[in-house]
Amino acid sequence: MPVGERNEAVTVVGAGLVGSLLSVFLARRGHTVEVLERRPDMRREVIDAGRSINLAISTRGLYALKQVGLEEEALRHAIPMRGRMIHPPKGALMYQPYGKDDSQHINSLSRAWLNKFLMSAAEATGKVRIRFRQRVSSADLEQGVLTVVDEATGEERREEGRVVFGTDGSGSAVRQALEKVPGFESTAETLGHGYKELTIPPGPGGAFQMEKHALHIWPRGTYMLIALPNEDGSFTCTLFLPWKGPVSFESLDSPARLEAFFEEQFPDAKALIPDLTQAFFGRPTGSMVTVKCAPWNVGGKAVVMGDAAHAIVPFFGQGMNCGFEDCTVLEGLLGKSGDWETLFGELGRLRKTNADAIADMAVENFVEMRDSTGNPRFLLEKAVEKVLLNTFPGEFVSRYSMVSFSRVPYRLAYEVGAIAGGIVSDLSEGLTRAEDVDLERAKRLIHERLVPFMKEHADGFRTEG
Incomplete structure (x- = not known):
């Protein structure tokens, strides 16, 4: 009997984008799913902002949503981006279409909105229970045992006897447990650049203050600024800078230096960001990492997917799309006969080489975006x-x-x-x-x-x- 038809109870660690969508797929296959999420419920509590890069959802991600009937609603909240709008230090803007015509476009979508939407869709199946503020403190995956801390009460408990899906991001506790298994290999390469999120608010009446249907880029060689449109007329801007050096997060250590830097390099953006100093110094600086590992599973006991298996830098807009594609490939395998170990082994065989490829392309695209687009x-x-x-x-x-x-x-x-x-x-x-x-x-x-x-x-x- 295919594993996807056994109505087995499983555990998903992480209720982010991939974990929530994966739970929908598993529930539709008849599985009862317990999701352990370390954060509080973002639908009911405000979670610290400033560390989220807007999503650029494209064909692979939309296909995954379509398989579970969620594509149309997601697109209602998305803004088509038909090309790059290049902002030079001086002179006219330059537009670069993404595809052969306007039918080929990517879509700007709020990460927070999509995550909330997918969590609710998972719960709506009636077979998914998301438990918040649950931290996996350790795991013995060869024995199929998780040690979980309820951060609301401080109580610690053991969970065992379930297949574990690790979708808990680039810092995955499940992957860290895999690292203890003989034969497992993992690398995590941190980019020499960090990022800071800023916001261009909407204009009067919710108007977009720049071209709505474009991904805006200010390429400046070793660094750059980008901006993606939001439903409310605002733009989420992300500044990418080296950690150290003559022009870096380290060098922008005062309001005066920050203001002078933006005035020289991004004058048109500076004019549209009213709280530049407050936002820059008040928000955290994020780091970016490329994770590669193998194998993705411990027998039929546990598997990692999404960023937990293959975190990539955001410069091809494919991190979420790649993670969602993991889910569609898994869904195709769930209908085949065999046990979990066979299924997980085939998932890794199909996905590992492709995840490595997009990771490499994402780094290459970073160089293209910051150095070449102008x-x-x-x-x-x-x-x-x-x-x-x-x-x-x-x-x-x-x-x-x-x-x-x-x-x-x-x-x-x-x-x-x-x-x-x-x-x-x-x-x-x-x-x-x-x-x-x-x-x-x-x-x-x-x-x-x-x-x-x-x-x-x-x-x-x-x-x-």
């Missing part, structure tokens, strides 16, 4: 890429479009992107205008380099799971 050569290549996407549909694809607008495995998107990028680079040599690209040569290069690779991996392009 570069004339980069802008030319993006324009040439768009010409090729429209002229050779189905034959030429870009890495960005495959990651954001398809469900092709990340590993294939990474490899196709390298080939496509080489073609664009070769065709852009000596050009000053994208419309002058040699289309006959483009067709030849696509058929020599890209089409054979895509035919060779045709099965992979049918998506995993």
Whole structure:
């Protein structure tokens, strides 16, 4: 009998985005789910703000929500972002479309709203109980035992006999327990940059004070500012700076230095942030980490998913999308016969290589966003890429479009992107205008380099799971 049809009681550690959605999938398969969440219930208590980067939900994340009937409601609260709006230190704004046309866009969505929505959807199944302020203090996963502290009462208890799903984020207690198991390997690489959240409030009558349907970027080489639109007309801004150095969080140590820095580097944003000094010094500075580990499971006793298994930096907008894709792949496996150990092993086999690929692409995209988006050569290549996407549909694809607008495995998107990028680079040599690209040569290069690779991996392009 498939494990997804045994009506077994399971434990999910972490009621974040992935844990809440996973609980919906498990409940729909008949499982009774206990969710242990360390934080208080964010639907009833205000949780410290300032450490949340807005979500950019795209095809993979929306597909997962669609499987459980939640996509339409999520999209009602989302704002389409059709491209990047580049803010240079001086001069006119520059717009870079994300896809071949406006139908290809990503969506800005409130992390807090989506998390609350998914928790309520999980509880609405009638098979999910979320217990808040429950901290997993230790675990013996080989024996299937959790030690849990109720932080409201201080009481400690043992929980055992249930399969454990660790969806408790980049600092996962479940993954830390896995590290004690022989043969388990884990790395956590902290980015040399931190981030600070700021806010551009809505204008009069809730008006957006910048272009509504764009992800705004102020690229400045070793650092940058970004802004994503919110439903109420505001923008959530995130400043990414090195921790130390001439221009860093360490160097911006006074209101005067902060004000002067923004006036010089982000003057148009500064004019729209009324409480800059108070927000900057009053909010915490977040860190970003890339986590890779293997295997993701201990036999059939426990498995990690989402950030607990593969935390990535936020510069491709794929962290949540990747975690949600874990859930859809797991859902596909739940309908097959076999035990939990077999299922978890297959989940890791399907997902590990793809999670590693998007982690690497996210770091690469950070360099692109902060260094390249204002570069004339980069802008030319993006324009040439768009010409090729429209002229050779189905034959030429870009890495960005495959990651954001398809469900092709990340590993294939990474490899196709390298080939496509080489073609664009070769065709852009000596050009000053994208419309002058040699289309006959483009067709030849696509058929020599890209089409054979895509035919060779045709099965992979049918998506995993």
